[in-house]
Amino acid sequence: MKKLNRIRKDISETQSEIRRIEQAPASLDEAKDRLERLLDRPAPQTIESLFREQPSDVLRLLDVAAIEHTIPIGDQGQALIVEIDRRTLAVALSWLLGDQIRQKVTGELERMAEGHDLSLEPEQREKSIKTLRTKLRRLEVSEEKEIRALEAAGRPVTRRADADPSIVLSEDSDLAA
Incomplete structure (x- = not known):
């Protein structure tokens, strides 16, 4: 469960950074x-x-x-x-x-x-956001893998309300890629 909490903390920080860059003057x-x-x-x-x-x-x-x-x-x-x-x-x-x-x-x-x-120039802004969104997706895939592992071990786990449905609904084989 510690690993899941750490992943979720990283997801939250990454989402905050994306918002900060998008709203930067x-x-x-x-x-x-x-x-x-x-x-x-x-x-x-x-x-x-x-x-x-x-x-x-x-x-x-x-x-x-x-x-x-x-x-x-x-x-x-x-x-x-x-x-x-x-x-x-x-x-x-x-x-x-x-x-x-x-x-x-x-x-x-x-x-x-x-x-x-x-x-932060427009090109830098777009590049930073793209990099952070890639990182966010990678973190969300890791989160889903961890949730599925905990569920397989019989532990009840709730998903975040803002979890990406395309990741949550993915097959296990798609998450491994």
Whole structure:
């Protein structure tokens, strides 16, 4: 039974490590790359395509929702109402103020990364998770073999609720491989 408990402890630790890596924050470089992809969207074409055919009409950009402004035009107090949804506003601002946003957000990312080990790049993350999942499967096979040995010896053993059904339902010959 000690061997089974040790295997289960190793399984629990491996599962925790997988969760820790999956939930780890992005590396600073990865976060900066995401920012660049966000800011490098083709905003001028997007904005231009959102205007109606007649610019003298009320201009509507995507969902008419979030922001509404009245802008005085000329001496006669005419107004042009511009309605912009938040996504379109974000695209327009990233196009107009991209350099300032890039500088501000990059500085904030660097500040947040200070003192933290964010060295796990996406490729490393995937490789680590794959290695740990292989280890987890090997441990679960060992656990099932031990459970079957204890059951064969007449000892009652319960299985973990999160045990892999493909392993639990495997034939003995499949576990040996």
